[in-house]
Amino acid sequence: MLLAAALLAPLQALAGSEMDQRIIDLRDQIRLFPDQVLAQLLDLQSQTRAEPPRTQAELLVQISAARWQLNQLDAAAATAAQVIAYGRKLGDDVIIAKGMLANSAVATARDDFRAAHQMAIEAEPLALRAGDKSLLVEAELAASTVAKAQGNFPAALAKLQLAVDSARQVGDDPMQLFNATRMLIRFYCTTKDREKAFATLDELTAMTAKQSLPVQMVLLKLSEHTVSSAFDQPERGLRAELDNLALQRRLGASHMLGSTLNNLADSYLKRRDYAQAARYASEALQATKGRNDTDSDATARVNLGHAYLGLGRVAEGKKNFEAGLAWFERFHSKPAQQEVLLEYGQALEDAGDIAGAVAAYHRERALSNELFEAKRQQTVLELQAHYEADKKQRQIELLSNENAHRRQQQRVWWLLAAVFALAAVVVGLLYRKVRHANARLEEKNLELKAQSSLDPLTGLYNRRHFQNTMAALNPDHGRPACDGHGDDIVGAMFLLDADHFKQVNDTYGHAAGDAVLKMIAASLRVALRETDMIVRWGGEEFLAFIPALPRHHIDEVAQRILAAIASQTVRHHGHDISVRVSIGFAPFPLAPAGVPLSWERVVNLTDMALYLAKTTGRNRAFGVRGFDSVRLTSMEEVERDLERAWRSGQVDLNLVLADAPAG
Known part of the structure; x- marks a missing residue:
């Protein structure tokens, strides 16, 4: 607590280079003590009115950074805009660039990567023209952050390497090289470059030992946890987080405790040590109480809900999960919501709440389709x-x-x-x-x-084209005919979803996920006929509409699709990636009690059959054959819970396994 107390000591008026150094010293403490530092920065405003314009601008930039750390994003953006306006009034490129970079950081925190990218690319030429090395490092780091978030890894690496080279030439500000090196470590973790990640971590460790700055010690432990978690060293990662927790408590860095405790809860969730996970998630909730740290609070509630579900306390688990999820749905980006919903569905499935898991998966699927x-x-x-x-x-x-x-x-x-x-x-x-x-x-x-009419990634038809095609379809299309051998000729719909696709994105990156989707599209083209319509339905989900085939061949088509995709691998950055799919299918038209269902309702039934395949083991297909006792119930009841209707004998379903004959 001594360092925190020292930051709160009364300030004396400083001038010239002393004031610049004071602002830099406070900048280095923002991560640890943003609330105390913000108070001191605001006090300094009255003392900088006689300072040069760039000193006044730098003070405003750090006020914006402190507000950003405290999640005061509107105030942070307003302060950054004030810097830009001040720079334009003076015609000073350095001040304008500083304000743009501050605004880019706020936009990144809001997941507004388009605005962040625009600000970063406008700031970089201003820094180059001004010849300011420190400013150039900040601009290159901002550009790299945005490029990485957009999945443009070559551009992100190029900017990072430029930033590191520029930072080595800035001799009076060691934090710039430290921050650039930390970002390089995170990049190597994302791209799964184990050797470079550990080598760069060793470099960061030596740098920290030489300078012995408290903020560097804390951030070093964060980097060690990141690298260890990325490359299957969970014990080392856990030790790093526990050491970091002790260090933050010793320094009095209470602002960071919520994030660190959440990391620990997440580590224990991965180990399935739900009691320890619940302990640290509860401590995280206490640490964020009374602070404007709603992000950490929501994450803690999600972690606590997951832990309670693992402990069998299903009602408490769902209550906490839903509370955290509500905040993500209100304030976070939709990809983040999607990730939380997938975690929720998996946790409910592991807890045996299959109905709840299916509901969570349906929410995730609706969000995926919207995206x-x-x-x-x-x-x-x-x-x-x-x-x-x-x-x-x-x-x-x-x-x-x-x-x-x-x-x-x-x-x-x-x-x-x-x-x-x-x-x-x-x-x-x-x-x-x-x-x-x-x-x-x-x-x-x-x-x-x-x-x-086409999906830009896979070249398959998109959902809109399929909907237009079905709307224009002759009402008599698909009405059963005979092939001359006594077998009905019908149409069929197959809805398939890549199993564990999120793990591919998390482990190998979104570029690998895109390659997997292209492979699935290519496999479907091989497995099906040219006359069949193949559609990218949404996210990792595909639909195949076969206009005509003998009824007894439908199961064979499902097995052929399973086998075709399972036989393929994707080579990505030295890794062989294989995937499996789960399928729901049904003949079309489908006419319970002689009344044909609309194509939308048939697709909904195949979707429910798909989720049944997901929840009973994956890498399999469930097909709707018919309705044995539909007169004893209603189609609305069947569509509300297909599995229950099947088990009660009202619906005839057929299971097709990937490695077993269809039939």
Whole structure:
């Protein structure tokens, strides 16, 4: 507690370089004591009015950083905007760049990566033009952070390496090299480069031993935990977190305790030591009480809920999980909500609450579909914008050519009437050019129409195209016919989902996940016919619509899909990744009691069959064959709980295993 008390001591007026150094010293303590440091920074404002503009701007930047650490994001953004306005008023590129980087940090905290990226790329050339090495390090680190969050790992690594090189040239600020090295460690963990991660951690350890700064000691332990957790050294990672907890308590760094206790709870959850996990999650809730640290509070409630579910205290577990999840749904990005819902579903499944697990998975699937649709719409809008820009450019070129033609006509009339024939030739050429431009525009229109029907990643049809196709389908389509051998010819729908796909993204990165989705799409093209419609339904989910096949071949198709995907591996950065899928399927049309169901209801039934495959072991398929006793109940009851209807004999389902004959 001595260091915290020292930070609260009364400040004397400092001037010139002493004031700059004081601001830097306080900057280095923001991670440990943001509330105390913010109070002192605000007190310094009255003492910096006679200081140079860049000193005043740096003070505002650190006030913004302290507010960001305290989750006062609106105030942090307003302070950053104040710095930008101040810099523009003075025409000072350094001050403008500092304000942009402060704003980029706030945007990143809000998961607004588009705004963060824009601010970072605008700040970097200003730093280069100013020749300020320290500012350049900050700009390159900000650009790297945003590139990594967007999944652009080559750009992130390039910026990080530039930042480290620039930081080595800044001799009077050791924290810049320290921070750049820490970010490099996190990058190597994300890309699973074990050798470089541990080598860089050794470099950071030597740096910390040499400088002996409390903030570096705390952050070093965080980095050690990150590396150990990423490369299967759980014991070392746990020791690092426990040492860090003791160090933070000794320093009085209460602001960081919630995050550290949550990390410990998460470590014990991975070990399935639910009692210890519940202990540290409860301590995290106590540590965040009375603070504006809703993120840590929500994470603690999710961890506590998970621990209680593991201990068999299902009602308490669900209550805490839902409380934490409510905050994530209100304030966090949708990918973060999706991750929490997947964890919730798995915890409920492990606790034996299958109905609750299916409900959580359905919530996750709805969110996944929403994200997928938003991404698709964004892609279409980008294509439309590109098309409009191209169209506008061609119109400008056409107008320019027309103006040139008019000027040529005037010259022709001024010179000789005989040259009028040459003008006619020019008009003919221009007419051909206009026709060519119109043809190109028509080609672009057709290309845009085709792209709006396809998923940009896999090249498969998208959900919108499938919905339009089904809406236009002849009502008599799919009505059972006979193949001449006494077997019905029907249609069929297959809905499949990649098993444990989140683990692929978490372990190997989203680029690996995209490669897996492309592999599944390619396997489906091989397993099915050209006349069959294959659709990227959303996220890691695919739908196949087969217009016509003998009824007794439906199970064989399900097994063929299981086998085709299981036989493939994806090679990604030296790792062989294999995946399996779970499938729900049904003939189409499906007509309980002689009343055909709409295609939407058939897809819903296949979705429920898919979840039944998920909850009974994965890497298998469940198919709806028919309805034995549907008159004893209603289709609404069947659709509400397919598994119960099956087990009570109201629905005829068939199980197809990946390694067993279909039938």
